[in-house]
Amino acid sequence: MLSRTAASLYWLGRYIERAEFTARLIEATIRLDLLSARPAGDGAWESALAVVNAEDDFWFTGDPVAPETVTAYLALSGDNPSSIRSCLDAARGNAKSVRTALTREAWEAINRAWLGVRGCKPSGGTEATLAMVERLKAEARGFEGALHRMLRNEASFFVRLGAAIERADNTARLIDVKYHLLLPGNEKVGGPIDRDQWTTILHTVSAVTAYRWLYREGLQPGNVVDLLVLRPEMPRSIAASADEVVLLLNSIARRLERQGEADRMARVRQIMLGRCTVNGIVTSGLHEFLHGFIAENARLDQAIGQQFRFH
Amino acid sequence: MRKAFDEIWGLSAGEAPRHGFEALAQWIAQTSPQELDRRQQTAEAAFRQLGITFAVYGEDEAAERIIPFDIVPRIFSAAEWQGLKTGLEQRVEAINAFLADVYGPRRIIKDGVIPADLVLANPQFRPQVAGVRPPHGVYAHICGIDMVRTGPDQFYVLEDNARTPSGVSYMLENREAMIRLCPELFEMFAVEPVDDYTDLLLSTLRSVAPQGRGGAPVCVLLTPGHLNSAFYEHSFLADAMGIELVEAADLEVDDDIVWMRTIDGRVRVDVIYRRLDDDFLDPLVFRADSMLGVPGLMMAYLAGNVTLANAPGSGIADDKAIYSYMPEIVRYYTGAEAKLPNVETWRCREAQALRYTLDHLEELVVKLVDGSGGYGMLVGPTASRGEIERFRAALKAEPYRYIAQPTLALSTVPTLTEQGIAPRHVDFRPFCLTGADGIRIVPGGLTRVALREGSLVVNSSQGGGTKDSLVLSDRPCRADRSSRATLRGGRD
Numbered sequence: 001m002l003s004r005t006a007a008s009l010y011w012l013g014r015y016i017e018r019a020e021f022t023a024r025l026i027e028a029t030i031r032l033d034l035l036s037a038r039p040a041g042d043g044a045w046e047s048a049l050a051v052v053n054a055e056d057d058f059w060f061t062g063d064p065v066a067p068e069t070v071t072a073y074l075a076l077s078g079d080n081p082s083s084i085r086s087c088l089d090a091a092r093g094n095a096k097s098v099r100t101a102l103t104r105e106a107w108e109a110i111n112r113a114w115l116g117v118r119g120c121k122p123s124g125g126t127e128a129t130l131a132m133v134e135r136l137k138a139e140a141r142g143f144e145g146a147l148h149r150m151l152r153n154e155a156s157f158f159v160r161l162g163a164a165i166e167r168a169d170n171t172a173r174l175i176d177v178k179y180h181l182l183l184p185g186n187e188k189v190g191g192p193i194d195r196d197q198w199t200t201i202l203h204t205v206s207a208v209t210a211y212r213w214l215y216r217e218g219l220q221p222g223n224v225v226d227l228l229v230l231r232p233e234m235p236r237s238i239a240a241s242a243d244e245v246v247l248l249l250n251s252i253a254r255r256l257e258r259q260g261e262a263d264r265m266a267r268v269r270q271i272m273l274g275r276c277t278v279n280g281i282v283t284s285g286l287h288e289f290l291h292g293f294i295a296e297n298a299r300l301d302q303a304i305g306q307q308f309r310f311h
Numbered sequence: 312m313r314k315a316f317d318e319i320w321g322l323s324a325g326e327a328p329r330h331g332f333e334a335l336a337q338w339i340a341q342t343s344p345q346e347l348d349r350r351q352q353t354a355e356a357a358f359r360q361l362g363i364t365f366a367v368y369g370e371d372e373a374a375e376r377i378i379p380f381d382i383v384p385r386i387f388s389a390a391e392w393q394g395l396k397t398g399l400e401q402r403v404e405a406i407n408a409f410l411a412d413v414y415g416p417r418r419i420i421k422d423g424v425i426p427a428d429l430v431l432a433n434p435q436f437r438p439q440v441a442g443v444r445p446p447h448g449v450y451a452h453i454c455g456i457d458m459v460r461t462g463p464d465q466f467y468v469l470e471d472n473a474r475t476p477s478g479v480s481y482m483l484e485n486r487e488a489m490i491r492l493c494p495e496l497f498e499m500f501a502v503e504p505v506d507d508y509t510d511l512l513l514s515t516l517r518s519v520a521p522q523g524r525g526g527a528p529v530c531v532l533l534t535p536g537h538l539n540s541a542f543y544e545h546s547f548l549a550d551a552m553g554i555e556l557v558e559a560a561d562l563e564v565d566d567d568i569v570w571m572r573t574i575d576g577r578v579r580v581d582v583i584y585r586r587l588d589d590d591f592l593d594p595l596v597f598r599a600d601s602m603l604g605v606p607g608l609m610m611a612y613l614a615g616n617v618t619l620a621n622a623p624g625s626g627i628a629d630d631k632a633i634y635s636y637m638p639e640i641v642r643y644y645t646g647a648e649a650k651l652p653n654v655e656t657w658r659c660r661e662a663q664a665l666r667y668t669l670d671h672l673e674e675l676v677v678k679l680v681d682g683s684g685g686y687g688m689l690v691g692p693t694a695s696r697g698e699i700e701r702f703r704a705a706l707k708a709e710p711y712r713y714i715a716q717p718t719l720a721l722s723t724v725p726t727l728t729e730q731g732i733a734p735r736h737v738d739f740r741p742f743c744l745t746g747a748d749g750i751r752i753v754p755g756g757l758t759r760v761a762l763r764e765g766s767l768v769v770n771s772s773q774g775g776g777t778k779d780s781l782v783l784s785d786r787p788c789r790a791d792r793s794s795r796a797t798l799r800g801g802r803d
Contacts, residue, residue: 002561003572097537100550108360154574256575308574 001154005101007310008094009155013162015094016110019087020140021170021204023133025051026074028204030126033067035196044200045070050177052082071129072122084136088114101155105146113139154252161248161304168241169297174201175228176290198224205236225286226278238293239273245300246270262303269296315720316462317734318385329463331388334499339383344731351382351727354488361484378481379776384489384496385724385737385758389785392503392754395458395466395741398651400750401641403454403743406473406628408644410450414441414624424643425636430627434681437589437624439596443613445622446521447747452620453512453584454743455479455757458651460722467654467719468637469738473629474621475586478757478777479742480544483508483551485779486755501784503754509551511744511751512584516552518746519618520581528581531557531571535587535603545586554584564607567614582618583608589623632658632680635714654719660711668715669706672699675715677706690767692718721767724778726760736761738769739780754782 029048045065049055054073057080063069077083092114095107102110116135120128150156178201198219202208207227214231215223232239246266253259281289305311316322319336321329328336358377387395412419413430420427430436455476457469486505490497513530520528534545536558549556561571562580570577585592591601596609611617627633633640635656641649657664657675668675672691679687689702706713723734741756758778759769769775 001574002555002557003574004558004561005555006574093537096542099537100546100556104361252574258575309572 001101003309005098006154006158006308007305008098009101009158010162010304010310012091012094012098012110013159013164014166015087015091016113016140016143017163017166018082018170019084019091019113020137021167022052022074022082022084022087023136023140024204024206025174026071027130027133028200030067030071030130031203032196032200047177047197048074051173053173054080054082067126068122075129075132076117076120076122085117085120088117098155103146103150106143106150109139109143109146113143152251154255157248157252161245161252164241164244164248165297165301165304167236168238168245169294171205171228171236171238171241172290172294172297174204175225176287176294194221195219201228207234207236210234222278222282225281229281229289230273230276230278242266242270242273249304260303260307262300262307265300265303269300315734315736316460316465316722318460318722318724318737320725320734321463332386335384335386335496338496338499339725339732344727347382347727347732350492351380354380354382354492357488358484379762380485380488381726381735381760381762381776381778382489382492383725383727383732384493384779384781385739386500387780387782389783392782394464395651396752396754398466398649399456399741399743399752401645401647401650402456402468402471402637403451403745403750405637405641405644405649406451406454406471407449407745409640410473410622410625410628411444411448412644413627414450415444419640419643422643424639425633429632429636433627433630433632435624435626435630437627439609440613440622440624445519445612446615446618447519449519449745449747450622451625451628452515452519452622452745454745455740456651456743458739458741459654459719460737460739461720462722466651468651469654470631471629471634471637472740473625474588476740476742477541477544477586478740478759479508480547481777482742482753482755482757482780483547485777489779489781496781500781501786503782503784505753505755508742508753509548511753512548513552513554514748515744515746515751516582516584516618516620518748519620521615521618524579524581529571529578530582530584531555531562531580533557533559533562533583533585533587533605535591539586541586548584559603559605562605562608564605564611567607567611567616569605569608569611569617580617582620584620589626592619592623630680631678631714654716657715659706659713659715664715665706665710668713669703671715672703674718676718677702677713677715679712680714681712690718719767724758724760726762726778728762728764733764735764736767736769737778755780 025048029044032044045067046055048070049058049065052074058065058070058073061069061073061077061079063073073080073083075084078086080086088110092110095102095110099107113136116139117132120132124132147156147159178197198221199208201224202211205228211219211224211227214227217223227234227237229238231237232243234240249259249263249266253263314322319328319332319339320326355377358380409419413436417430419425420430451473453476455472455478457472458466459469460466482505496502516530517528520530530552531554532545532549532552534542534556536542539545546556555561555571557571563570563572563577569580569583571580587603590598591603593604593606593609594601595606597604608617609623612619612623634653635658637653638649641647657668659665659668668677672689675689675691677689677691689698691699694702721736721738724737725732726735728735737758737760739756739758741752744751758780760776760778761767761769762774762776766774
């Protein structure tokens with residue numbers, strides 16, 4: 001497989017995952033906003049920007065932080081390279097240049113998602129936004145389904161590898177922001193706002209029900225961290241993403257009959273995560289842990305690019 | 312203008328179909344326009360979903376269009392095709408011999424058949440490859456010969472495309488659509504298949520690989536990228552042949568050897584089917600500002616380590632000024648008269664031809680020798696007084712830059728229009744493959760149709776569409792099947 005093809009597939013996977021995550025983030029933030037008494041509602045939109053690391057860029061648009069403006073920025077803005085629309089543009093561009101490596105179903109899912117967002121206007125209101133989010137999630141599911149029906153060859157491995165790397169990054173950012181930025185100064189940890197915020201995080205990654213299945217003692221921040229960082233059975237957890245990266249790199253290595261630095265890094269990461277405990281993480285600082293993980297994830301991304309000659 | 316010949320009805324204006332075309336005429340008559348329209352829309356919806364699009368330059372990237380598809384096919388009888396085929400074989404043989412000669416001993420110039428300046432001073436002539444024989448001596452591996460028709464046996468070559476002719480993916484996709492949507496036609500007629508084109512193309516490419524390398528040659532298709540208007544075709548062909556679709560950034564040249572960069576290290580490349588003009592191939596040799604090319608590619612080519620299809624410099628063979636000499640070129644290299652005639656052409660560089668052209672501007676088509684895509688062209692019968700006078704002045708000032716041709720009454724084929732079935736003008740581009748082991752031509756090609764009434768412009772950028780082109784086999788068709796099919800065709 002051409003290195004460029006592999007790179008396009010990898011980034012295609014990353015962009016689709018990022019678009020879906022951003023859509024989920026918007027949905028969860030709308031929910032948090034509607035549930036909360038102000039000013040927690042405004043804080044919801046600020047933290048949504050923080051999750052995707054876009055506070056500064058948003059500030060430069062000159063718009064006030066409000067549900068409509070932030071939604072438009074996160075979903076549709078052409079100035080925001082990580083907006084849903086920009087992600088889908090990039091995903092489709094990548095897909096188009098490697099059209100023959102994808103099945104028709106996979107291509108059509110991407111194309112439909114792209115067409116769906118293309119027609120959206122920023123002035124649609126909350127209902128329209130939620131409808132778009134719903135549609136996008138459905139298309140992303142369709143894409144995932146199509147991906148699983150593709151030949152189990154490098155093409156599908158690279159798309160899924162990109163998605164797994166991106167997912168690990170997104171989940172880490174999501175937890176990190178909650179832990180540090182959100183709570184208004186006069187609020188108690190464990191108070192109603194705190195509770196709403198943790199629930200929102202679970203909503204963002206579709207894990208509310210999963211949480212209830214796994215933890216019987218009600219909403220505890222420590223448990224949410226356990227679920228989203230360490231639980232390998234939780235598909236969007238950091239541990240599960242790290243497992244998947246190892247698995248996919250192994251699958252690729254089997255076909256190429258060789259391994260490299262990225263394989264080594266991914267395995268080390270998997271082992272380290274296996275040794276972590278929630279208490280250990282919280283004691284030595286969740287923020288430090290997540291920060292370290294995000295940087296590590298970026299290094300792994302670089303190593304993958306180098307190993308398969310993406311550049 | 313003279314009355315146009317219709318390929319089904321002849322000159323009878325719908326009274327009586329030509330001999331051998333009764334069944335198709337009946338199929339058209341018995342299938343309601345609504346039914347045809349439904350099928351046509353199904354086909355176009357499928358094309359859109361497959362992404363068989365072309366980008367229109369200068370428009371938003373999202374402005375991808377599909378080329379309109381017409382459901383009524385065009386049919387060639389086995390005898391008609393046989394005539395075309397032998398003529399095409401002769402023509403591409405002469406084109407390759409001509410290229411080998413002008414980049415080699417230049418006998419045709421020394422013998423005074425073609426003026427030296429027309430070849431050597433031509434912008435399409437590439438001195439960089441003069442004296443270098445490409446692997447196996449083949450230059451134009453893939454030719455798309457544009458043909459027009461004016462009568463039952465009157466076929467003319469309008470243009471030889473010896474650089475990077477496109478459109479073959481439409482030939483293949485149109486056929487797929489027709490088999491799905493009008494299966495009864497394939498029961499009525501024994502139609503020659505075209506779907507082995509990509510296999511033949513791959514065999515052709517493999518046959519011209521540089522000698523002395525063990526194993527199966529590695530072939531790739533080099534595309535300018537997904538913004539190119541023909542990108543769909545590039546990816547379609549690469550996919551069908553099972554070869555890599557590469558961009559310049561995927562290739563590197565090291566010690567005059569071409570490699571492609573893969574996730575498993577670099578892989579040596581033997582044959583490049585390039586869909587990129589000479590100008591952009593290698594910034595070290597041709598246009599230095601080309602971002603689409605591969606630095607060092609030409610050195611690898613000149614060293615004989617890689618085959619480029621078509622060979623750099625092939626464009627000299629399809630230049631309009633050279634075109635006018637094709638009858639002489641064919642005679643010179645094959646020793647026989649050209650089986651496919653040219654459209655009569657006056658070279659305005661010759662005093663007598665110039666005089667004739669100036670006297671008959673109102674009825675002629677005048678073209679710039681180095682123009683293309685309908686630019687720099689005068690269509691006498693439809694031009695305004697002012698335009699004609701402008702061309703008259705230009706012709707007098709620089710006569711050598713122009714050729715003139717009669718305005719032809721292009722043949723028509725029944726076509727589905729908003730007013731029902733009506734005749735529309737068509738042209739035809741068959742694709743000819745030349746490998747080390749001979750010439751291969753699939754029985755078929757791309758028929759382009761001018762969808763506007765009376766229009767002679769078939770270009771897709773100007774409202775042209777495409778049709779499937781069925782070549783009938785002379786294998787007998789089973790009578791019981793065809794009669795059953797006629798009944799089915801009659802249902803509505």
